[in-house]
Amino acid sequence: MVAPPDNDVLWARGLHHMYGATAALTGVSLGVREGEILAVTGPRGSGKTTLLKCLSGQLLPTEGEIWFNSAPVHTLSSPSRERLRLDRFGWIDTEPHLVPELTAWENAALPLLLRGTGHRAAKDTAIEWLERLDVGMCARHRPARLDQSQRQRVAVARALAAAPRVLFADEPTAPLHSADGTQVLRTLAAAARSHDITVVLTTYEPQVAALADRTIALFDGRRSGAVPETAGTSDKESRAACSLSV
Template sequence: MEARPDNDVLWARSLHFTHRDGSPGLAGVSLGVRQGEILAVGGPRGSGKTTLLRCLSGLVPVCTGEVWFNSSPVHTLGPIARERLRRERFGWIDPEPVLVPELNVWENAALPLMLRGTARRRAKVCALEWLERLDVGDRARCRPRALRHAERQRVAIARAL
């Protein structure tokens, strides 16, 4: 295998992924993203956009191909290392926001920081700042079930940021 280029932060080559039902998800996708570059992924429904992003972030392992992030081979990482990479380096916002129902809004937003070892008080301050910026600060003590869909999405964005 060839090492990834030094000037790319995220690099993928010949990604292939097959869903559990046997249907193809990706077939030979390659890309490179440089520091400061913004990349948009577009295409029709079912074309593999979400599958590609899940493979790039390590959420699911690729069947074949290579994924490199900051000179680290994501495609060779085990499940625990991929989980740590996602928690520390990637923010994921699912189309249907997944929040922990037992936690209130600010706790959901602060969860990644606390999992990283940030003190609860500092994590709360940071979470509340993002929630205010995203116009859901007044819902900080509510449980996810009390939120509208758009509010749950903004909480998921705050958590990702």
């Protein structure tokens, strides 16, 4: 094994993953710098979700290496990978997957409580993020009382409240209308920049990818090209616009 470059917080080389006889990933390699927002694009079925699940330790690749802060994720035991996901990684799914018995703030605070954070501190942090995402008024409501957009915002708050080093987001705006999706994305991008969170997100929507620092594309489980990092005045203006929404 060869350790990744020092400036990459997340690094993968030669990832392959099979579902039975079907290849979901074929030789995918990438590096993600600390504090970077990386968008993974491609049509449905291109391997985007499988890539995120491998990078986050939810799936072990059939072949290949995954490193986080120079530590090999692909050699960790299942309990160690679970602990890594709790302590260092955040996850936003296409669907919110909230705990139905818990209120919105309890759902948002859950990762903190599982880490052993005090009840009041966890609640205060959760409510702060709910308010940033315009669902503070729902803090005491259970998921059944919330609409789809509100539930997804609670899921985003849950991921951000845990202050992860790396946040994985699998098509996070898929269940949202355009205006709601834009607001959530800008809040997510601004939070990532202000809290130095590395973000890896998947999308098939150009407007979502436009908020990223860099974009890579998958097609049939392979990298099909990369879009260079945005530079110049337009990039600075984009980041400034994002920061105003938090």
